[in-house]
Amino acid sequence: MAAVESTIEQVKEIDVDKYKYGFETAIESVKAPKGLDEDTIRYISARKNEPAWMLEWRLDAFERWKTMSEPTWARVDYPKIDFQDLYYYSAPKNTDGPKSLDEVDPELLETYNKLGIPLKEQEVLAGVAGAKVAVDAVFDSVSVVTTFKDELKKAGVIFCSISEAIREHPELVQKYLGTVVPKSDNYYASLNSAVFSDGSFVYVPEGVRCPMELSTYFRINERETGQFERTLIIADKGAYVSYLEGCTAPMRDENQLHAAVVELIALDDAEIKYSTVQNWYPGDKDGKGGIYNFVTKRGDCRGANSKISWTQVETGSAITWKYPSCILRGDNSRGEFYSIAVSNGHQQIDSGTKMIHLGKNTSSRIVSKGIAAGFSENTYRGLVSAHRKAANARNFTQCDSLLIGNNCGAHTVPYIEAKTSTAHFEHEATTSKISDDKLFYCMQRGLSEEEAVTLIVNGFVRDVLQQLPMEFMAETQKLIGISLEGSVG
Amino acid sequence: MLEIKNLHARIVEEDKPILKGIDLVVPTGEVHAIMGPNGSGKSTLAYILAGRDDYEVTEGDILWNGESIVEMEPDERAAAGVFLAFQYPMEIPGVAGLTFLRTAVNAVRKKRDQDELTTPEFMKLVKQKAGELNIDIEMLKRPVNVGFSGGEKKRSEILQMSMLEPMLCVLDETDSGLDIDALKVVSDGVNALRSPERSMLVITHYQRLLNHIVPDKVHVLAHGKIQRSGGKELALELEKSGYAEFSEKAA
Numbered sequence: 001m002a003a004v005e006s007t008i009e010q011v012k013e014i015d016v017d018k019y020k021y022g023f024e025t026a027i028e029s030v031k032a033p034k035g036l037d038e039d040t041i042r043y044i045s046a047r048k049n050e051p052a053w054m055l056e057w058r059l060d061a062f063e064r065w066k067t068m069s070e071p072t073w074a075r076v077d078y079p080k081i082d083f084q085d086l087y088y089y090s091a092p093k094n095t096d097g098p099k100s101l102d103e104v105d106p107e108l109l110e111t112y113n114k115l116g117i118p119l120k121e122q123e124v125l126a127g128v129a130g131a132k133v134a135v136d137a138v139f140d141s142v143s144v145v146t147t148f149k150d151e152l153k154k155a156g157v158i159f160c161s162i163s164e165a166i167r168e169h170p171e172l173v174q175k176y177l178g179t180v181v182p183k184s185d186n187y188y189a190s191l192n193s194a195v196f197s198d199g200s201f202v203y204v205p206e207g208v209r210c211p212m213e214l215s216t217y218f219r220i221n222e223r224e225t226g227q228f229e230r231t232l233i234i235a236d237k238g239a240y241v242s243y244l245e246g247c248t249a250p251m252r253d254e255n256q257l258h259a260a261v262v263e264l265i266a267l268d269d270a271e272i273k274y275s276t277v278q279n280w281y282p283g284d285k286d287g288k289g290g291i292y293n294f295v296t297k298r299g300d301c302r303g304a305n306s307k308i309s310w311t312q313v314e315t316g317s318a319i320t321w322k323y324p325s326c327i328l329r330g331d332n333s334r335g336e337f338y339s340i341a342v343s344n345g346h347q348q349i350d351s352g353t354k355m356i357h358l359g360k361n362t363s364s365r366i367v368s369k370g371i372a373a374g375f376s377e378n379t380y381r382g383l384v385s386a387h388r389k390a391a392n393a394r395n396f397t398q399c400d401s402l403l404i405g406n407n408c409g410a411h412t413v414p415y416i417e418a419k420t421s422t423a424h425f426e427h428e429a430t431t432s433k434i435s436d437d438k439l440f441y442c443m444q445r446g447l448s449e450e451e452a453v454t455l456i457v458n459g460f461v462r463d464v465l466q467q468l469p470m471e472f473m474a475e476t477q478k479l480i481g482i483s484l485e486g487s488v489g
Numbered sequence: 490m491l492e493i494k495n496l497h498a499r500i501v502e503e504d505k506p507i508l509k510g511i512d513l514v515v516p517t518g519e520v521h522a523i524m525g526p527n528g529s530g531k532s533t534l535a536y537i538l539a540g541r542d543d544y545e546v547t548e549g550d551i552l553w554n555g556e557s558i559v560e561m562e563p564d565e566r567a568a569a570g571v572f573l574a575f576q577y578p579m580e581i582p583g584v585a586g587l588t589f590l591r592t593a594v595n596a597v598r599k600k601r602d603q604d605e606l607t608t609p610e611f612m613k614l615v616k617q618k619a620g621e622l623n624i625d626i627e628m629l630k631r632p633v634n635v636g637f638s639g640g641e642k643k644r645s646e647i648l649q650m651s652m653l654e655p656m657l658c659v660l661d662e663t664d665s666g667l668d669i670d671a672l673k674v675v676s677d678g679v680n681a682l683r684s685p686e687r688s689m690l691v692i693t694h695y696q697r698l699l700n701h702i703v704p705d706k707v708h709v710l711a712h713g714k715i716q717r718s719g720g721k722e723l724a725l726e727l728e729k730s731g732y733a734e735f736s737e738k739a740a
Contacts, residue, residue, distance in 0.1 A: 435579075436542075436543070437579055438579045438581065440539075440541050440542075440563060441575065441578065441579035441581075442579075442581075442593075443540075443562065443563035443564045443567070444539050444540075444563050444564075444566075444567055444572075444573050444575075445567060445589075445593035445596075445597075445649065445653065446564050446567040446568055446593050446594075446596040446597035446600065446653065447564055447592060447593060447596050448562075448564050448596070449562075449564075451592070451596060455581070455584055455588075455589070455592060456581060456584070458583070458584070459581055459582055459583030459584035459632065460582065460583055461583070462583035462584075463583070
C-alpha cells in the first residue's frame, strides 16, 4: 500500500517527460579509435591483458559476424546502424580494472550515488533496511568496482568482472563461456562476442546458497559509444543465486547501441533467479534519441531438477529486442519467465521468451504483461517447443496487454511446437484498455487521473511484481508510475 | 445543500440532449428520491453530479453549499464531499479492496487538508466502519469487485461511502440486482449514514427500496425534467399507476 502512495508521490514530484537519470558525468575517458576491425578487437583484448585464447575467440566471432546480416523479423523500425561510426571501447581514465573503493574516482562514486546505487559496503539500498546487496558497477565499457567481494569469497562465491575472471579463473570461463549463447548464435550475439568489454561473472560452488543478492549496475555515459557487456553466471550442483541487473544512460539526441549477452548455467538441483530492471534512456517525447537495446539472454538448465527464473521489468530504451530464454535440458528442470514491459512515447518493444523443452518432465511458465501508452508499439514474441524426447513437457503461458490511449499498439506472437504427444501446453492471452469507466470510478473515489492510472497498472502487473526480490518491488512500482507519466489526458 | 438550477445536459459524443431543465433542491440533512421510467435521465443526472466527462452541461448550474461544481474534476468533487454509489461498480483486477480504500481515503484526506491515515489507523477505522455496517472485511482482501456477487458489490460501495465521509450521497439504482436480504443489509447501511449534516439523493426505478430507505421527498423524472414532486406517498401512488401518466404527457 505504501508503495502505491510513494508511486503517486514520485509521479507528482517529477515533470512529464523528464528522465530522472539523464545527467552526464564529466570524466576523462580512454577510447578505442572509432570503427570496427580486427585492430579494434586486438586493442580491447590488449587493454584487458587477456590471454591469447580469449583474443582468438573474439577474432573468430568477428569473422563469423562479418558473414551475418541484421535480423529484420522483429516488429521494430529504426534507421540502419552504421557499425563503423561507433566507439567500441571507452573507459574512465586510470580505471582499467576494479579496485578497492578508496581508489575509485570520486566523480564515479558520485554518479552511482546520484543513481541511488550504494557502492560503499556499509550502505544499503536507499530505503531498504537490512538488505545487503553486492554490486558490480559497470561504467561504459569497464567494471569500476565490485562490492562485498571478501564476504562472498568466504562463502566460496566468485563475483567479479568478467575481465578479471578471464585472467583469474580462466578454467571456469573457458569451460562455460559461449556454451549457452554460441559466438555464432545471432548477429548481435556474435558482435558482442567479438567486442564485449566487461560485465559480471558469478560462480556459486556446489551446495552453496549465495548469502546475498548480487547485482550489476550498467551505466552508459560516453557519447557515440556502444556498450557490449557479457555476463556469465554458473550455479554448480545444488547451488542457489539471485541476481539483479539495472541500467540507465544519459539523455542524448543520438541513438546509442547496447548489445549484451547473458549466459546462465544451472547444474543438477541448482537454481538461478535473474531479475532485470531496464531503464535505459527511452528517447524524448518526439522519439528522438534513446538506446537501441539488442540483447541475447539465455539460461541452460543443464542439470536434472535445475531451475532458472527470469524476471524483467522493461521501461526504458527506444528499441528493445530481447528474449530471455531457457533451455530445459536436465530432466525435471523448470524455466520461468515473468515480464513487465512498459512502453510510452515512441518506444518500440519486441520482447518475449523461448522455452525449449529437451529433458523429460520439464516444465515452464510464462507470464507477460505488456503496457502500451503514447505512440508506442509493444510486442510479445514467444516460442514454446518440446523435443520428441521431452516426455510430459508442460508449459503455461499467460500474455496480457493493456492499452492506454488510442495511438499505441499491442501485439502477441506466440509460436508453439510440440514434437511429442505427451506435451501439455496452455496459452492464455488478453488485451484490454484502461476504460474511461474505470478511471471515472477511481476518480469519483478521490484519486487524480494519474493516481488512478498508476493504481490500475500496478494491479495489472501484480502477478509479476511479486516475483521480484522484495527490495526492488517498491522501486519498480515507482518506475512504472514514472514511465507512464503524461500518458493520459 | 444541493441546488440544481435549470440544468440542461447532453451526451458529448452523440450531441443528444438528455436533461432539459431540471430544478431540484435537496436541503442538508434530507433524503430525496428520484424515480422515473427507463431512459428518463436518472443515471445521467447521477453521473453529471459526480462529474463524468461524457456529459456536458449546456445550461443551468449545480450548486453545492452555494458554490458551482460544474467545472470541477470528479476527484475534486469527491474531496468536496460528493459520493456516487454506482449502479455497476467497476472491477479493478490485482488491486486489493483494502489498498483501493486506503488510497482513496488518503487521497481525499489530503485534498481536504487532513493528515493521511497510517496503516494501523486505517485498519482500525475500516474494522469499525465495517462492523457498524455488518460487513465482513475478508471481502476487502480480494481485488476490487472482481468476482463479487451483486450484493457484495453494493455492500462494498456502502462501505466506501462510509469511509470517505461524504456530505452528499448519490445512490444510483442501488437496489438493482439485489435480493430481499441483500437489499435489507444495504438499506440498513444507508440508513446508518443518515445524519442531519448529510444530504442524500436516492435514484431508483422501484418503490420497494423506499420502504427501507424512507425519503423526505420524492421527485418524478421523465423526459429530462422533474414532472412531479411530493412526499413519500408519491412513491406508493406510482407503484400503483406506473409511469404511464408521464409518457402520455410527452406524447
